[in-house]
Amino acid sequence: MTIEYDGTICFDYFWRSTPEEIKTTIGKFLFQNNTYLLEDWMRGQKSSEDINQIISDECNLDYNMIWNYFVKDCENMYIPKDILDALSACKKNNTLILITDNMDCFNRFTKNKLNLSNYFHYIFNSYDYGLLKDDPIPKGLFKKIIDLNGFDIQKSVLLDNSQKKL
DSSP, X not given: OEEOSBTXXXXXXXXXXXXXXXXXXXXXXXXXXXXXXXXXXHTTSSOHHHHHHHHHHHHTOOHHHHHHHHHHHHHTOOOOHHHHXXXXXXXXXXXXXXXXXOOHHIIIIITTTTTGGGTOSEEEEXXXXXXXXXXXXXXXXHHHHHHXXXXXXXXXXXXXOOTTTO
16 A cells, blocks of 8 residues: 555645744745745755755745744644554555655654654655656656565555645
């Protein structure tokens, strides 16, 4: 069973605890006007420090302030208990795999803080492979993971409730 992290088991986002004006500024800059930065970040071409520095420079925000909010929010992502219970139950009789288009901050601040290894047999992050799930099949993240690990995709169930997948 393959499960996506963002928008499927967790709905939190970066810089969510910043004051509203800062949240709006960051959101508009990164998630509306410069989405290419997100893809570069998820492909491992930019680090969390790089992104926070770009935001600081371009939006005239204090780097240390936005970095501290960012790290705190990454460390405090929330997965509802009923989802964690369901994952635990599924893990008993299935191989659970988390494949996520995510950033270095997922590996550095979120994965261990949430003890995700307790719920998944394998965790794969696009940042580590330079590939995204939506990349063309012969070269995409799913193909890479299948080839590296010998998984049988025919015996797999994918859980991903993002709008792009529906």
